[in-house]
Amino acid sequence: xxxxxxxxxxxxxxxxxxxxxxxxxxxxxxxxxxxxxxxxxxxxxxxxxxxxxxxxxxxxxxxxxxxxxxxxxxxxxxxxxxxxxxxxxxxxxxxxxxxxxxxxxxxxxxxxxxxxxxxxxxxxxxxxxxxxxx
Numbered sequence: 803x804x805x806x807x808x809x810x811x812x813x814x815x816x817x818x819x820x821x822x823x824x825x826x827x828x829x830x831x832x833x834x835x836x837x838x839x840x841x842x843x844x845x846x847x848x849x850x851x852x853x854x855x856x857x858x859x860x861x862x863x864x865x866x867x868x869x870x871x872x873x874x875x876x877x878x879x880x881x882x883x884x885x886x887x888x889x890x891x892x893x894x895x896x897x898x899x900x901x902x903x904x905x906x907x908x909x910x911x912x913x914x915x916x917x918x919x920x921x922x923x924x925x926x927x928x929x930x931x932x933x934x935x936x
Contacts, residue, residue, distance in 0.1 A: 807860045808832065809872050810852030811922060819850045823857060830854040856922045861892060861901050861908065865917040876927050878916040879903060891921050891928055 808823040810832055819832045831849045858873035865871055875892045890903035901908040919927055 804862050805860060809856075809858055809860075810854070811856040812850045812852055814851070819852060823859075824849075830857060858920075859894070863901075863908070863915070865915045867916065869917045871915065871917055872920070873901075874921045875917050876919045876921060876924065877903060878918050879912060880914040882911050882913040889918070889927060 806822075807820060809818055809820045810823075810830065811817065812819055812832075821832050824831050830852055832852050856874070858875070861871045861873065863871045865877070871877070871892060873892055873894055877890055877892060879888050879890055881888070890905075892908065893902050893904075894900075895902045895907075898907075903912075921928055
């Protein structure tokens with residue numbers, strides 16, 4: 803079964819939180835930790851309000867180093883056709899119902915993926931990947 807989870811940046815601290823995505827009265831929240839008490843019907847839930855612009859879903863994939871890949875991550879990509887390393891953000895193509903690297907499906911012709919940053923912490927890399935210190 804696929805692990806469905808999300809991440810977002812907390813409004814109060816800017817820290818990334820991970821868990822299930824919920825909305826309540828047009829405010830965005832995360833459930834980043836859940837613990838059951840002695841009673842199976844009671845649960846302690848910690849909810850953090852996050853910036854909705856930073857919300858990204860887990861793709862179900864990991865990079866070459868075992869790091870989870872989320873929507874909005876910027877990937878260093880080595881293509882199987884020998885193309886040199888390129889940098890692309892991950893996004894969801896709602897018309898085709900699949901994850902994309904800028905201009906092509908995430909799964910198409912890829913040899914290796916490395917998660918190097920995300921569009922929220924390093925937005926300048928989307929327009930100028932040469933700024934990346936390798």
